[in-house]
Amino acid sequence: MTPSAPPAATTLGHWDRAQLVPTRRQLAVTLALAVLGAVALNTVTLNPFVEVLGEVIFVSIVLLLGFKVAGAWRQTVLPRWVAQLLAVALGAALSPLVVQMLSVGGDFSAFLASRRMVHGYVLVTLSAALVGTLFALGALYRERDAQARTDALQFALERETLQRQAADARLHLLTAQIEPHFLLNTLANVQQLVDSGSPRAAPVFQSLIDYLRAALPQLHQATATLGDEERLVRAYLELMLMRMPDRLAFTIDIEPALRALPFPPMALLTLVENAIRHGIDPGCDGGRVEVGARRGTGRDVDLWVADTGVGLSEGAGTGSGLRNLQERLEAFFPSGASVTLSAQTPHGVRADLRVVAAPDA
Numbered sequence: 604m605t606p607s608a609p610p611a612a613t614t615l616g617h618w619d620r621a622q623l624v625p626t627r628r629q630l631a632v633t634l635a636l637a638v639l640g641a642v643a644l645n646t647v648t649l650n651p652f653v654e655v656l657g658e659v660i661f662v663s664i665v666l667l668l669g670f671k672v673a674g675a676w677r678q679t680v681l682p683r684w685v686a687q688l689l690a691v692a693l694g695a696a697l698s699p700l701v702v703q704m705l706s707v708g709g710d711f712s713a714f715l716a717s718r719r720m721v722h723g724y725v726l727v728t729l730s731a732a733l734v735g736t737l738f739a740l741g742a743l744y745r746e747r748d749a750q751a752r753t754d755a756l757q758f759a760l761e762r763e764t765l766q767r768q769a770a771d772a773r774l775h776l777l778t779a780q781i782e783p784h785f786l787l788n789t790l791a792n793v794q795q796l797v798d799s800g801s802p803r804a805a806p807v808f809q810s811l812i813d814y815l816r817a818a819l820p821q822l823h824q825a826t827a828t829l830g831d832e833e834r835l836v837r838a839y840l841e842l843m844l845m846r847m848p849d850r851l852a853f854t855i856d857i858e859p860a861l862r863a864l865p866f867p868p869m870a871l872l873t874l875v876e877n878a879i880r881h882g883i884d885p886g887c888d889g890g891r892v893e894v895g896a897r898r899g900t901g902r903d904v905d906l907w908v909a910d911t912g913v914g915l916s917e918g919a920g921t922g923s924g925l926r927n928l929q930e931r932l933e934a935f936f937p938s939g940a941s942v943t944l945s946a947q948t949p950h951g952v953r954a955d956l957r958v959v960a961a962p963d964a
Contacts, residue, residue, distance in 0.1 A: 623675035637663040665698035695732035830862030850889025874908035882912020909953040
């Protein structure tokens with residue numbers, strides 16, 4: 604996997620400044636290991652402890668710097684982790700030699716002539732290579748593990764964003780399907796008055812125009828609330844009351860504290876329209892429609908639309924309007940939403956909605 608380019612603030616030419624500078628923790632661990640290594644080597648060498656400690660600290664710092672420089676260099680010849688391990692191995696071979704050369708004034712032949720110095724060089728080099736490689740592998744593993752966790756969090760964030768966008772698109776599509784359904788049904792009711800020559804046709808038609816002026820701007824707003832829905836339902840029922848004043852009565856009882864609850868536009872209106880069309884209209888005596896909402900237990904909110912119309916008919920609850928309503932509620936309330944239809948005694952239908960509001964709602 605090719606690493607992505609870091610932010611400009613952490614780059615310097617071909618170098619990653621964030622990787623180039625050792626952290627305080629890395630320096631502290633390196634010095635602690637150097638002291639422990641000097642104590643261990645002092646038992647098998649004849650040099651004074653101060654000399655052994657100085658050499659081991661120098662070698663340890665060189666290994667750390669080599670590891671960091673190889674990791675910060677933006678080259679494409681070798682994988683970064685291979686370059687870092689090679690840098691550690693090279694530092695383990697050269698840094699003890701530098702210390703030995705300084706001790707003999709740069710005379711390489713004098714170094715080779717001293718068995719004690721050659722023995723010490725080999726011992727320090729092998730120890731540095733072994734310990735440095737092990738800790739380099741540990742650092743690379745921790746870095747890879749941290750990168751894997753970062754990638755997983757990023758993937759989860761992107762997946763959540765895509766799911767939210769898909770839910771929004773699905774909600775908009777379902778709303779678009781419901782809008783013409785509602786408008787055509789309402790216009791059909793007005794047409795019945797016109798065809799029958801009713802003197803109420805003109806005022807009802809004017810009421811419809813006023814209602815649409817108020818309702819249509821709310822269909823696409825992103826911050827619709829239950830209070831907005833209450834106003835739409837009330838305007839619709841008042842319009843229906845003008846059409847059949849002797850056959851319709853209604854009550855709306857929304858708990859005031861719930862009016863600010865975010866709510867999908869036209870969700871309750873769909874149920875009210877069904878109550879009028881399938882419950883009140885077919886009956887000779889009309890009926891009553893009740894709309895309400897109450898806070899339930901926890902974050903549950905209970906809403907209902909009940910009518911005293913003709914009651915449930917065969918196939919009730921399977922129409923596209925109710926299916927769309929169920930899907931819209933599930934998309935709008937991901938924590939939980941349900942729609943249930945039940946018969947009322949002696950006749951009529953009750954639709955119960957239960958949604959789980961967001962924690963801050």
